[in-house]
Amino acid sequence: MDYETKATSLHASGEIVPEGRPWRVSIAGTLTFTEGSIDAPDVELPEETVAIADYDFSAIPEYSRLKYRQIELTSRVSRSFSRDASGYVELGWYDLRDDSPWVYGDETGSVLVTRAGVQTSF
C-alpha cells in the first residue's frame, strides 16, 4: 500500500515606495496545491476456511484522497501625513477550495479581511 503526498507552492510579492511621494504600496500572493492519497492496496487475505473473504478495496484511493487549492492575497497601502503620522488600509483574501471533501466534509471557504487605521511615532 503506497501513500503519497504532494505540495506545490508559488509565491510573489512586491513593494513600491515612490521617491518623494507619501505613498507606499505592497502586495503579496501565495498559491498552494496540496494532495495526498493511498494507492489501491494489494491485500493479502488470511488463508481461512472459516469465513468468506470477498473484499473490494478499489475505492480506497478515492476515499482516502485529500486535495486542496489555497490562495492567499494580501495588500497594504499606507500614506504618510507628516513625519510622524501615517494611515494604512490592508486587504487580505484567503480562499480554500476543497477538491476531495471525503474526511472532514467540504472545507471550501474564503475570508476577506479589511484593516484600516492610523499610526503615529514619537
Place this chain on the structure above:
Amino acid sequence: MRNHRGVRVLAVVAVALLGMSHPETASAEDESASLEGTVSVGGYGASLDGVTGRVREYDVDREDLDPDLKLELFGWNETNRFDLRTEFRNETELDLDASLDAGKNVDVKFSHRSFYHSLDHDLLGNLGWRERVGVDSLGGDVGGGKMLTSEDTDPLAVYGVRVTDTKERLEVHVPVGTGTTFLAEYRNLSREGTRQVLGVDHCANCHVRGQTAVVDERMQQATLGLSTVLSEVKVGYRFSVRDFDNRAEAARNRFMQARHPVSGASGAEFASRLLYENETLEVSKTPNNLTRSHAVEVAVDLSGSQTVRGSYLRTDAENQSAGIKMETNAATLAWQARLARAVRASASLTRRELQNDSWELDLPNWREGRPGGGQDFDWTRLSAYDREEYLGSARLVWAARPGRNLRLDYALHSTDRDHVLLDPEDDSATRTVQNTIRATWSERIAKATRARLSAEYEHTSLPFVSVRGICEESGSDVFVPIDGGQPSDWLYYFQREKIGTGASLPTKAVRLKGNLTHGFGARASVSAYANAAFEKNDDLNLYDFERSVVAPGFSALLMPSDEFVFATGVAHSRIKSNAKLCVTVMDG
C-alpha cells in the same frame, strides 16, 4: 452575511482617529533619558464565506468590527532600558513582548501569546464497510457479519481551542564575586475549547462513535537556576518542575450491548467475550502529569582553546491519574577545541537510562462460564520506555580558505530496550544501533555565487519494529481445539497467529541537500535548492518498507530601482511511502 457595514465603519473610524492624532504630545525626551514609540490604532473586519476553519486555521475571523491596536515602546536612561511591543485584535488574540534591563545586574523578560486554533472534525462518513458473502437472486450483494459502522453524535460541532502561552524570565547577576547568576523562569500554557473524541465499541473497529469533549488543560513550569565561575571552571545547577493539569471532565461513551451484527441476537456468548457492555465509560482522557528535574553542569576551559563540559540530569515524571512513575538519569561529557588555525573539532557522549513503572492489567476471564472458556488473560504491561541509551557525536570543521568550508559529522545512537523484541528470530535482540555520517561542503565558487552541498548516510541495525504484529495466519497447522468444547468451524482470536513484522523506520537512508545562490550585482539574485531522501528497510519478512522525499525549490529577488522590489519563488515536495495492509478477521 457579508460585512459591508463593518467596512464602512472601519473607514469612518480610521479618518476620525487620524484627525485626533497629535504626535507632538507624545514626545518625551531629555538628555539623559529617552522614550520612543509607535502607536497604531485601527479597526479590523472580515467577510466570511463557506467553512473558514481550514483556510484560517489559526485566526479568529468574524463579521464584526474588532480593534486593530499596536503599541511599540523603547525607553532608556543612564542605568535602565526597556522595550514593549504589543498587538491586540480581540479577546482571543493578543501578542505582548516586554523586556527590562534594570541596571547592569537585572534582566527581566515577559511574553504572552494567545490565539485560536481550529481543530478537525472527522464526519466519519467514510468510516464504514461490510463484508460481502454472496449475490442474491436479483444480483444484489448479500452482506456478511464482518462490518464497520460509525456515527457522529454532534455533526454540526465546530471544534477549536484557545491557546494562551505566558512566559516570564528573571536573570540576576549577583554583584559579588565574578560571574554568579541567578535565574528564575515561569511558563503558563493553557488550552481551552472543544475537540472531537472517538469511542470504539466491541471488537476492534466495529462501531466508532464521534462526540464532543471539553478541552481545559493547563501546563505550568517553573525553573530556578544558579551558576557561578570559579577561575577556569563554570558550575551551574538548575531545578525545574512542570505540572500538567487536565481540568476537563472526560467524555463518556456508551458501549452498547453486544449483539450479533447481522441477526441482532444478544446472549451470553457475546457478552462473555467482552470486557464491558451496556455501560457508559470515560474515553480519550488525558492524564495529569507532574515532572521534576535536577541538572548539574560543569564546564572547564583548558589550555589550547579547549573546553570540556560535563552534565548530569535527573528527571522524575509521574502520571498522577494512573500513579505510574518514570525515572530518567542522563550524563553527558562533551569536548570542543580549535586544533589548528582553520580546524575545529568537537565530540560528545551521553548515557541515558529510563525506567518506567509496569502496569498490571486485571481482566475478566474470557468466555467465563461458556464451553471451553475461562481463559485468564491478565498480563503485566512492561514499558517500552525502559531502556539504556548512548548518544555520541563528533564534528570536524575545516575552513580551508575564506569562503570554503568543509564539515564532517558522525552520530551514534544506541538504544537497548529492556522489554521490546526487535528480531523475530532472536529473542535476545533488543538493541538498536544507528550510525550516521554526513559531509557538508560550502563554497563561494565565483564572486557572486555560493554553493552548499550536504550528503548523509544512515545505517540502523534493528530499528523499532512491530515484531509479529501484523497479518494473521490461521494457525491451522498447530491448531488444537480447546478442552471443554469448541465448534469445529470456530477459531478464536487468541488462537490466531500474526506472522508479519511491520515498520515505518528505515535500516538504510541516504539524504542529500543542495543549494546554489547567485547574485546579479546588488539589484537581483536567484537561489535554487533541492532536498532528497531515500530510505529503505529490507529486513522485514513480508515487504520492504520504502520512503522517498524529493523537494526542489527556486526563488528570485529583483530590485529594478530604489522604488520597487519584487520577489517570487516556487517550492515543491513529494513524499512517498508504503505499508503493509492485512485484513483482520473477527473471531468466531
